[in-house]
Amino acid sequence: MSEAVRAYTVRLELVDEPGELLRALEPIAANGGNLLSVLHERGNLTPRGRIPIEVDLEAAPERFDVIVESLRDTGVNVVQAGAERYGEELVVILSGHLVETDLSETLTRIQRPGEVSVMDVSLSAPSGTSDVSSARLRIATDSGGIDDVLDSVESLAEEKELRVITPLTEADA
């Protein structure tokens, strides 16, 4: 996958008729988009009596414009397009002398502008910040970037002598 590929969220409104969802999704694949997820809120209706759909997809930026255009061409009501978001998320827990080893510098080094972002941090320091503490990090990354993020977190942890608990990345029911 080329580096230029980005994740996008598209909000659509569909008329409640059979085949409508399929008709809305076809232009995405047909124009080089990679469908990531579809949130179909069938119970909810918009004020205009339509069904709201949220579609996450990946595409090169130039292909994305074509996808939105072709969606509109087929008569699908595109409410919002292009709100960029990260493709994948992971949670890791770091434990050790987090404060003494400069937690904010640790977080800065995990992040990469536009690619990797630490979304939130929960710190637990039951015996005060000068003792061993633990932090849960929720990290967002581009699709396919999880292995790189894990590698960089692990080498940082090794450098700062922190313990890192990584998630099992394989699908686990």
Next chain:
Amino acid sequence: MRLAVMGAGAVGTSVLELAAEYGHRVVAIADSSSAAVDATGLDPATVTERKRETGSVGTATVETALAAEYDALVEATPTTLGDAEPGYSYVVEAFERDRHVVLANKGPVAERYADVRAAEAASDGDLLFEATVAGAIPTLSTITDLGPGHVTAVRGVLNGTANFILSRMAAEGLDYEHVLAEAQDLGVAETDPSFDVEGTDAALKCVILANVLYDREYTLADAAVDGIADLPGSVLELAAEDGRTVRLVGEVADGEIAVGPRLVPENGTLAVTGTRNIVQLETASAGQLNISGRGAGGPETASAVLADVGRLAKR
């Protein structure tokens, strides 16, 4: 089948006690310094009572047990690192006499797999070692049935002691030292728990799995091993707040072996509690298979040994 049992600990004595139920007969049993031998079959009660009263299973020598007329040697001496002795020499001697070998001891197949396979190849005897991975759980026989080439990854919770500690810490909000002391009181953890809590035991099981899955010899040195010793309770709290928990997971995939504490969904398949074990197999065409159960204990492990004996009897 006539069995010679090397090792008279929990597994060895359970094999002695259960053999008749499975249609087999134990003709010799040895502990570290003595042996009892009877070609017509040993009486379990007599042997275990003697062991309890005198500390030894009989008056014969260990060599006499090894020289007895048996069909399969059950190797159940303690797992030792490095040269895997004395178990390794017992195995080689049995193969030289063209006898079958069933292992409960992980050492020979985790530390000297190529040597053991070479000794087997030069012998009319066959080698089975179901009991070495996850006790009563039929892991290796399932892999054999599926065909190692169809199994793309194996992961699991393979150490009951570590799992007991992690699940108690998470459930009760207690710290590591407290739960370890409790586990030692209950007999779930050894006085020296390092083999279990530092991940060595789980890693040996993963090494055996790797040896079976891939066509090369792995040893402990090939595994990336991290344990759970001194894991702060705050780690489990932070995990729980996010709907997750921590398990000591062993993983064999893409030719690599890793053991370490990992985040898993709190109610997920791998989050077994207490001393339970689970083995998860990823297969090329059958998706994911999960088998959970008791991964240790005398009768549990002896049931895996006797299942192997039954397989050899059918050959």
